[in-house]
Amino acid sequence: DADVTQTPRNRITKTGKRIMLECSQTKGHDRMYWYRQDPGLGLRLIYYSFDVKDINKGEISDGYSVSRQAQAKFSLSLESAIPNQTALYFCATSDPGSNTDTQYFGPGTRLTVL
Amino acid sequence: QQPVQSPQAVILREGEDAVINCSSSKALYSVHWYRQKHGEAPIFLMILLKGGEQKGHDKISASFNEKKQQSSLYLTASQLSYSGTYFCGTENGGNTGNQFYFGTGTSLTVIP
Numbered sequence: 224d225a226d227v228t229q230t231p232r233n234r235i236t237k238t239g240k241r242i243m244l245e246c247s248q249t250k251g252h253d254r255m256y257w258y259r260q261d262p263g264l265g266l267r268l269i270y271y272s273f274d275v276k277d278i279n280k281g282e283i284s285d286g287y288s289v290s291r292q293a294q295a296k297f298s299l300s301l302e303s304a305i306p307n308q309t310a311l312y313f314c315a316t317s318d319p320g321s322n323t324d325t326q327y328f329g330p331g332t333r334l335t336v337l
Numbered sequence: 338q339q340p341v342q343s344p345q346a347v348i349l350r351e352g353e354d355a356v357i358n359c360s361s362s363k364a365l366y367s368v369h370w371y372r373q374k375h376g377e378a379p380i381f382l383m384i385l386l387k388g389g390e391q392k393g394h395d396k397i398s399a400s401f402n403e404k405k406q407q408s409s410l411y412l413t414a415s416q417l418s419y420s421g422t423y424f425c426g427t428e429n430g431g432n433t434g435n436q437f438y439f440g441t442g443t444s445l446t447v448i449p
Binding site: 258263265266268313317325326328329 | 339377
């Protein structure tokens, strides 16, 4: 079984709708991240969480919110989706017990906002 | 703070070598390298830590020049399976809660 899972894998929605993307992990890592990937722009950090009570904005957090329900679950919400949020979204985890933040990625969620 | 990668794209024939560079405007604690196949998640290749040695994995190796705030990924005798987009990721402060930044990626295509 995959260590980092994301649901849904694909989603098409309309402008103005609220969308939630979910991420679960069985790696036992405290740190979790949400990235979006756009062609030519690489991976950009939306939000990150170093434990259940610690949530931080990344470089492109506007229009997004997150919830860390448990160590293993980290959800990303788009309160009112807009077309330029169409992208591939990745969840990742890392282990603070190691001496650096190697990122382990989920399979991604492809979101299309019409 | 996003690291800059060069080249943006490269096409190789099987057996040829390639170098991908990653530069940061800030002092680096570590540099990570990832490879992403089309439609898949990025996969960790290797990490280079400040003060550490050059790393290698099969015919893929990397170096880290702390003074120049740069890292290079070397692909030797490339194989078809090396095709994909390569990303560097940088940490500025070690395990202190600093953000992790990815470069914009280098698309590498190996042709027969």
